[in-house]
Amino acid sequence: MTQHVFHPGDAIRYRYPTHTNDLIMDRSQGTAAEAFFVILEPGEAPPVHSHPDAEQVFFVLEGEGDLGIGADQAQHHPLRAGDFVSTPPGVPHSVRCVGDARFVYLSIDCFTAGAPAEEPTWDSHVRVMCATNGWDFDAVKQGLVPPEQQAIRQR
Numbered sequence: 001m002t003q004h005v006f007h008p009g010d011a012i013r014y015r016y017p018t019h020t021n022d023l024i025m026d027r028s029q030g031t032a033a034e035a036f037f038v039i040l041e042p043g044e045a046p047p048v049h050s051h052p053d054a055e056q057v058f059f060v061l062e063g064e065g066d067l068g069i070g071a072d073q074a075q076h077h078p079l080r081a082g083d084f085v086s087t088p089p090g091v092p093h094s095v096r097c098v099g100d101a102r103f104v105y106l107s108i109d110c111f112t113a114g115a116p117a118e119e120p121t122w123d124s125h126v127r128v129m130c131a132t133n134g135w136d137f138d139a140v141k142q143g144l145v146p147p148e149q150q151a152i153r154q155r
Helices: 122-133
Strands: 012-015 020-026 033-040 056-060 064-067 073-082 084-087 093-097 103-110 141-144
Touching: 033 093, 064 103, 093 103
Parallel strands: none
Antiparallel strands: 012 020, 012 141, 020 033, 033 103, 056 084, 056 103, 064 073, 064 093
């Protein structure tokens, strides 16, 4: 049966040394997309990266951030709650938390040719990220997010 509704309380946490992702919808659960919260503590930022096979769009929920664009991060755009961002396929980017509180956004990767066959699940993608960055997958994948730590609190 196809799942149509995904709840933040069912998110799976992935805690990298540089940021946190709470997976809401795995790429294997959609036709051409995946969805996750990105949570950055003050000063945190994922490595500069690009998505050659996906447009990444995200909506800022809380905090203050800075979007760097380009391999050298030459372009900068301040971000705050309510902003909507689009990074086209292949565009290097990174987001840094610049405020004193956490920075949270809902990110959706929209695959231009359907979910990638070589990384058909979020876990397969995270394993590649971990190998690329020297991170331990078993330490990164933490399981269900405790209610008090969820990006969006259940109402």
